[in-house]
Amino acid sequence: MRIRRALPTELAAVGDLTVAAYAPFVDGPEDPYTHHLRDAARRDREAELWVATDEDGRLLGTVTTCPVGSPWREIAADDEGEFRMLAVAPDAQGQGVGDALVAHSVAVSRRRRHRAVVLSSLRTMAAAHRVYQRQGFRRTPERDWAPLPGVDLITFARDLEE
Template identity: 60%
Template sequence: MSDPHAEVVLRRARPEDLPVAGEVTVAAYEQFTLGPTDPYVARLRDAAARDREAELWVAELDGAVVGTVTVALEGSPWREIGRPGEGEFRMLAVAPTVQRRGVGEALMQLVLGRFRDLGAHAVVLSSLAEMSAAHRVYERLGFRRLPERDWSPVPGVDLLAFRMEL
């Protein structure tokens, strides 16, 4: 059991982190998938592709990877709704065993800081309509709904867009 007062350490993923980062992502999104045979699970698990084609960051508690986020810079194939001058992130995930310990918010602050440093004027994201707990965190941090960019990658999957000015 990790120390409830341990500090979250944020860093770029290393090759040895990729399998764990993939499993953390699968576990965090499990309730939103159709189960192990859902084709999206393989995409969630593929941290190596996210690291290669975007920036994969991890969060550690007590030396263990417990969270991850994909920072999709302009030109990354992981971008979905970002426009020029906007940052976009994907697949923010926190291990269910450490949720509500500040890991997700620490990852969000990292994303915002990263895009500020790059000179972005805003950050955007897409989120499943069912992810209401995440929506509350985004809104508390200053994100606002962007309904004109809501979209559906496949029938039955509705994604809500959010944006925050930097």
């Protein structure tokens, strides 16, 4: 598996992969968040869009890291890294892709000398929560929040000063 920045020619496919991975958690194609998930080009412009590929170049997953100043940051302080929209292609789930993308996001934050990495997640994303816990993240309920009524997000953090 290789993790690298997404190529311009892959942005539509990355958007489709993200929508497919999040399908169990949205209210169908008309859910406003689906458009947000599909807009990989905007994530690539305003943050850092990473992809995991297999040896043949097939897209397996994606994650967006959010540098300081990015409008994609939601909960991070300036000395914290943040990542969003971790998505693994449905046919690649359970193969370590999510773990590799989270580890990569942590490495990005370490290179930036952040003291921690934070993220938000839907309460129902149990498989993702297991990945975060394996990667050393802990729940931070004091940071839980709701971007919209009825959309309650839980948060996780991992200290990097270890």
